[in-house]
Amino acid sequence: MSIPADPADRTPRIVRTAAELSAAMAQAIEAKAPEHGTATLGLVPTMGALHSGHESLVSTARAQNDVLVVSIFVNELQFNDAQDFARYPRTLEADVEILARAGADIVFAPEATEVYPDGRPLVRLDSGELGSKFEGASRPGHFDGMLAVVAKLLHFAMPPATLGVPVSYRAYFGQKDAQQLVLINRMVADLNYPVEIRSVPIIRSAEGLALSSRNQFLTGEQAKAALVIHRALVLVKERADRHEPLYLEDAAGLFDMEPLVELDYFELVDPRTLKELAFNCQDTPFTGEGLLLVAAKVGGVRLIDNMTLGY
Numbered sequence: 367m368s369i370p371a372d373p374a375d376r377t378p379r380i381v382r383t384a385a386e387l388s389a390a391m392a393q394a395i396e397a398k399a400p401e402h403g404t405a406t407l408g409l410v411p412t413m414g415a416l417h418s419g420h421e422s423l424v425s426t427a428r429a430q431n432d433v434l435v436v437s438i439f440v441n442e443l444q445f446n447d448a449q450d451f452a453r454y455p456r457t458l459e460a461d462v463e464i465l466a467r468a469g470a471d472i473v474f475a476p477e478a479t480e481v482y483p484d485g486r487p488l489v490r491l492d493s494g495e496l497g498s499k500f501e502g503a504s505r506p507g508h509f510d511g512m513l514a515v516v517a518k519l520l521h522f523a524m525p526p527a528t529l530g531v532p533v534s535y536r537a538y539f540g541q542k543d544a545q546q547l548v549l550i551n552r553m554v555a556d557l558n559y560p561v562e563i564r565s566v567p568i569i570r571s572a573e574g575l576a577l578s579s580r581n582q583f584l585t586g587e588q589a590k591a592a593l594v595i596h597r598a599l600v601l602v603k604e605r606a607d608r609h610e611p612l613y614l615e616d617a618a619g620l621f622d623m624e625p626l627v628e629l630d631y632f633e634l635v636d637p638r639t640l641k642e643l644a645f646n647c648q649d650t651p652f653t654g655e656g657l658l659l660v661a662a663k664v665g666g667v668r669l670i671d672n673m674t675l676g677y
């Protein structure tokens with residue numbers, strides 16, 4: 367089913383199939399192109415259950431493009447835990463309301479059979495060494511599954527070549543999922559995708575917890591305990607800003623004071639390669655650039671966060 371767009375109330379057009387998406391994009395681009403003879407198209411891929419973090423991606427993409435497509439698809443391939451997939455929140459109606467306010471033109475919400483008509487793809491992308499550390503170490507297959515769907519979504523939303531209008535194509539991802547962003551940038555470079563990847567900063571609660579669709583599974587007490595993640599990141603960031611030694615182990619020690627929070631990793635890496643910068647986090651003053659990655663479990667919920675240092 368697809369609902370026709372109503373320009374008066376900015377209700378986005380909801381499309382379910384790749385063919386409907388292409389037709390809707392062509393129509394929207396043609397409506398915009400006469401203004402400048404060229405057009406820009408932004409894609410924001412999401413799994414729905416939208417919060418202010420997603421809204422920030424959507425409003426950034428809205429401001430930078432003539433036509434804005436937001437996809438909502440809970441991709442089973444990137445869940446290594448069936449229970450996590452089953453309980454992942456699905457809130458399409460509320461999501462569409464948020465997207466109407468944020469000014470999306472088209473919402474692409476396909477069924478799994480549209481994305482994977484023959485079931486699990488036979489030919490798969492391999493996220494390699496980059497995809498097997500940090501999040502990949504705890505969630506085997508997660509990044510291969512993520513790349514599988516992003517590769518397809520980037521194809522689905524590619525501006526139709528038949529229009530005769532040059533269209534600049536951009537896709538937007540959150541810095542919150544830093545490892546995902548690095549891998550997507552590599553995939554786009556390695557496979558020559560004609561798309562520009564743009565990243566958007568992390569949105570946090572007023573207390574500092576990075577927004578995530580999974581935060582709703584935290585009790586009040588757990589959410590409060592989880593703030594140690596931000597405290598530890600800020601402690602190190604302040605040392606970096608003062609060009610002091612980072613003393614990562616000492617900062618990671620903050621987690622020992624929160625029994626509800628189980629630290630998985632707290633690691634300084636190169637922002638582009640995710641290689642550990644062990645030499646730069648011991649007793650010498652910090653110089654250069656780094657990305658501090660953290661993951662922790664609170665109850666049954668896995669939380670990730672990160673902070674860039676030296677910018």
Ligand code: AMP
Binds near residue numbers: 423566576579
């Ligand atoms: P998801 O629906 O969790 O797959 O996320 C869709 C996009 O929103 C991804 O590019 C995420 O990195 C981004 N995102 C999720 N949470 C946040 C946040 N708190 N701040 C900024 N971007 C976010």
